[in-house]
Amino acid sequence: MSLVFAGIMSHGPGMRARADRADPAVRDPFFGALDRLRERLEEARPDAIMVIAAEHFANFFMNNMPAYCIGMAEDYEGPIEDPEWLRVPRRTIPGNPDLSRRIIGKVMERVDVAYAEEWKFDHGIMVPLSFLTPEFDLPVIPANINCQGPPLTPLSRAYEFGRAVRAACDAMPERIALIGTGGISHWPATPNSGKINIEWDREFLRRWTRNDRAALTGYTDEETLRDAGQGGFEIRTLVAVAGACEGSTGDLWFCEPIPIFATSGFAAVMNLDEQAAAKAA
Amino acid sequence: MSLYALQKLLYELNRDPRVQQEFTADREGAIGRYRLSDEEADAIRNDDTGMLYILGVNGQILMHFAAWRGLAWDDYIQAMKDALAKHGQVRGGIYAAVDGGEGGAV
Numbered sequence: 341m342s343l344v345f346a347g348i349m350s351h352g353p354g355m356r357a358r359a360d361r362a363d364p365a366v367r368d369p370f371f372g373a374l375d376r377l378r379e380r381l382e383e384a385r386p387d388a389i390m391v392i393a394a395e396h397f398a399n400f401f402m403n404n405m406p407a408y409c410i411g412m413a414e415d416y417e418g419p420i421e422d423p424e425w426l427r428v429p430r431r432t433i434p435g436n437p438d439l440s441r442r443i444i445g446k447v448m449e450r451v452d453v454a455y456a457e458e459w460k461f462d463h464g465i466m467v468p469l470s471f472l473t474p475e476f477d478l479p480v481i482p483a484n485i486n487c488q489g490p491p492l493t494p495l496s497r498a499y500e501f502g503r504a505v506r507a508a509c510d511a512m513p514e515r516i517a518l519i520g521t522g523g524i525s526h527w528p529a530t531p532n533s534g535k536i537n538i539e540w541d542r543e544f545l546r547r548w549t550r551n552d553r554a555a556l557t558g559y560t561d562e563e564t565l566r567d568a569g570q571g572g573f574e575i576r577t578l579v580a581v582a583g584a585c586e587g588s589t590g591d592l593w594f595c596e597p598i599p600i601f602a603t604s605g606f607a608a609v610m611n612l613d614e615q616a617a618a619k620a621a
Numbered sequence: 622m623s624l625y626a627l628q629k630l631l632y633e634l635n636r637d638p639r640v641q642q643e644f645t646a647d648r649e650g651a652i653g654r655y656r657l658s659d660e661e662a663d664a665i666r667n668d669d670t671g672m673l674y675i676l677g678v679n680g681q682i683l684m685h686f687a688a689w690r691g692l693a694w695d696d697y698i699q700a701m702k703d704a705l706a707k708h709g710q711v712r713g714g715i716y717a718a719v720d721g722g723e724g725g726a727v
Contacts (some may be wrong), residue, residue, distance in 0.1 A: 531705055
């Protein structure tokens with residue numbers, strides 16, 4: 341088995357672009373939790389990191405919108421946003437096309453995915469990497485789930501996608517880390533940006549740490565839009581990581597609302613079972 | 622269909638520096654390449670970010686367009702609030718305002 345790390349975290353552009361405006365009493369412990377996440381990731385000694393992110397129209401549009409896509413490029417450029425606005429310098433991030441191709445092939449045995457040999461990273465991947473691999477030197481296998489342009493893939497399929505990713509990772513000799521990034525409740529880029537339903541967030545993360553498949557996939561999109569905003573559709577990325585860790589449970593390290601980041605700041609990990617860890621060592 | 626075209630123009634602007642250069646050099650030419658309604662064309666012509674919001678442009682597209690047009694974060698949020706007060710609720714897409722557009726982080 342080669343999945344050596346699995347976690348989730350928020351990715352709001354404000355985490356970099358407006359970090360100076362966040363209340364330090366909440367921001368600093370949140371960034372501390374992300375430091376801990378980076379340390380856990382480094383201890384796992386991954387050869388590559390797979391990032392399951394939410395498509396924000398950096399790469400795909402409604403003329404041809406994949407429900408799921410995995411990158412297969414030599415390298416990736418990001419951020420797509422004005423680097424001075426995001427406060428993350430533009431750079432080239434290494435990929436691993438051979439590993440991507442093998443993973444995509446295995447994933448396709450269970451679920452259909454698109455692939456892309458050209459891909460630009462936006463804040464959804466650049467912000468997490470800026471915390472987890474600040475030198476941007478670990479090869480990345482990006483994966484996107486359409487969370488913006490309905491019709492959206494059902495949550496049950498996002499869980500299945502995660503299971504397929506796990507089976508693929510387990511078939512690889514490389515050590516692979518997995519990070520899912522998305523907001524929980526949020527109303528981003530609207531006049532309500534900063535509105536957060538913290539109770540909904542905590543309930544979702546309880547379901548996530550229990551890895552309760554039925555509860556995680558039990559939300560309807562109507563309920564999510566009402567209670568968690570259009571940004572809540574991004575839970576697909578987090579549900580996919582739970583699917584990749586079926587049979588494991590997780591720990592929540594941090595979740596507090598940070599309105600200027602437009603979401604709760606959160607960080608959580610799945611505890612991959614000891615047998616898997618022993619085999620991977 | 623024209624919200625689709627409007628968003629496509631913004632999507633292509635957001636991700637392609639060459640399209641940005643064309644837009645900067647000849648905005649009318651860029652507008653003419655997409656099947657926009659008069660209202661949509663005017664919003665682009667006038668850098669009216671608030672109106673683009675009302676017309677239903679997805680926030681993940683609009684946020685970056687606003688940044689590229691030089692609108693600071695607080696001004697972007699305010700432009701949407703002002704447009705909401707002036708024109709009423711968002712007319713399409715999934716980024717409708719809630720609570721009358723109240724709140725927002727500062």
